[in-house]
Amino acid sequence: MDFSDEQLEFIGAPFDKSTLVIAPPGSGKSMTTRARVAYMIMSGVPAESILVTMFNKPAAKEFRHDYNKLNVEGTPTIRHYHSLGYKLCEGFMKKGVLPTWKLEVREFIWQKLAVDALRKAIAEFGSTDIDIYDSSVIDSFTSFLDYCKSDTQPSSVMFERLGLSSHLAPFKLGFDIFEQTRAHNQMRSFNDLLYDVVRLIKQDSRCSNLIANRLDQIIIDEYQDINPIVQDLFTIMAGERAKTTGIGDDDQTIFEWRGSNPLVMSEHWDHKYPDSQKFTLKTTFRYGHSLAMAANNCIFNNSKRAMKMCLSAPSTPKTEINIGYYAPPSFGAEPYTDTKQVALVDSIRMFISEGNAYSDIAILPRLYQVSPFIELALFRAGIPYQLSSGKSISTLPAFSAFEALANLCKGGSEIDAAGLFSKVLMTPNPGVKTNVATAFFDLFRNVQTATPDDVKAVIPNTKPFIHKRVANKINAIKESIEKATPSEAFHAYINDYLIEELEKSLSQKQSRSTSHTMALAHGFFDLARQAPTFDNLLTSLESLKAESNKSNNAVRIMSQHMAKGITVGMAVIPACCETISPATVSGKTTDIQAERRLFYVAITRPTKKLLLLLPKDKAYQKAYEKESSQPPDGSLEESESTSRFVYEMNIKGSLRVAKEIHPDAAGHLPTTSSAKNFNQYLSSLNLFLRVKNDA
């Protein structure tokens, strides 16, 4: 394969200037960077004076592996950030300038330290507004700790920068307590390797002198995700001598919560390296014109970006863009909770029938809460899958409860009936303390029908509606275990009892987790209907548990963050609806530009087929037909509304214009809402074809 002119321009550029390379998805940046390094070495730059760094270990491994295939005499130092931090930390510890602390890699130790620190901070602060038992609070605090380690600024500055709500003010003190305890326990996490080194070298010029001016070239891959700590380190290492090369794509900045910022490739770069040379690899070899135009249409709505247009190379085969719809949801449920997902299943089957492998398909949910429904649908359709990130459906409390009910129904001497009963009773919790479940088991075993008064005798100080609710639940479980088949038993528990209860609760208060449990209940009922015996149902649940670990030739389900850098034949973006993409999290303002970048990363993964899964939304269907890229006012922020990013793609317009692109294309096409973008694209391809521009 020959390098393109724009790639060659970067490969052979002078070495005496810092260099910025903006490289859109699939533009061959890894391959071109390897060639650039090889060219440097062949031109006489000593290999040992070149440092190539990347974001993570697999990327560094791949770079080294592919570089070695070039057979160049001399290999540069290739390191990912943590390994660089480790090496520097070791060096400073040996010299006695950094205390000798151990590297602690066990996650639960850090988790405990974080919880203890936050608890102390809350006590000292006298705050009552934070619920320490709420796992989302702990998650926010640990994210805050990570964010603080992305810079050397005090925790108060980082708190302001993150724009956290004032009721979380104890987080600031929590960070300081966390750091004191870490020092007391003499340990470092992976993040601390760089954090401690950079704090040291910024404070002590004797230490910074030890690492400065040792290199000629520092080459930083995925430059868009660099954070201030890493940037400070490279600035000090470069000193007066080394030139810096940053390669990346600001439109793919997706690790803001670790301190990255899309402006590092535009404003910040210009400020830091005013005399640098700049290149743009604008051609993608991954996907065809229609997807290139649709992705451009979407990302052009961001203002925090370096201006550029990604063009598909003439040699790139066309990439299909398909839309699939979820079945209309049941009462109060989000559309993506569809447990059949016919459009997804059919589309995968079609892709396989065209001679492709399951392993060439990736499903990329924005939020993990979407994936249990995908799992159920794939499982029921017999499509092998593996979860590359996120938690399997079998870790959901609802899964354990349905499994417990199946076991309870099966009966037999080997089961722990009390334990199983309490799992079913407490999921979802009818409003009682866990320690009373055993007393209710006695009731369950000993009375024909439990009455609210029976329940009141166990929990006298609780409200009457709880007595009634618990009695109903005990009776529903009782009724279900008397049935002979899974279908009858689950009908009695799920259809006659649980769904009604959940609907009641949803009509009083809309809750994502309640509506998810309801959708899963429908899904499990369908599984139960297909199982002739309880043993069959339990075997089926067992294989559902094991399914997520299938490693060979399986569809991969992974987060959009994790998909950064991968290429697949078919990419599926589930839940293309508001509240998921962009993701809205209660108590946090949504950064729409950041969400758009993540969506852009996800849609730019496939070579052959992109499938977007949408709610059935008339407003969008109308806009699609009219080739309008504008979402209607007021329809946003509801999961029944199609994601604004899908509108922005103007898919129908992109497909129509792409169809007309060929080497001799000329003339005028009917107008569409993104005419200006399309014309820019067509003129960049040096075609005389234009879309009529009414505006």
Ligand SMILES: Nc1ncnc2c1ncn2[C@@H]1O[C@H](COP(=O)(O)OP(=O)(O)OP(=O)(O)O)[C@@H](O)[C@H]1O
């Ligand atoms: N000049 C070229 N001609 C043909 N194909 C090319 C050329 N340059 C790169 N490619 C191919 O393009 C594909 C994408 O390259 P690569 O994975 O390096 O992209 P990338 O820029 O790292 O993408 P991302 O930013 O999404 O991680 C590879 O299959 C590569 O072989």
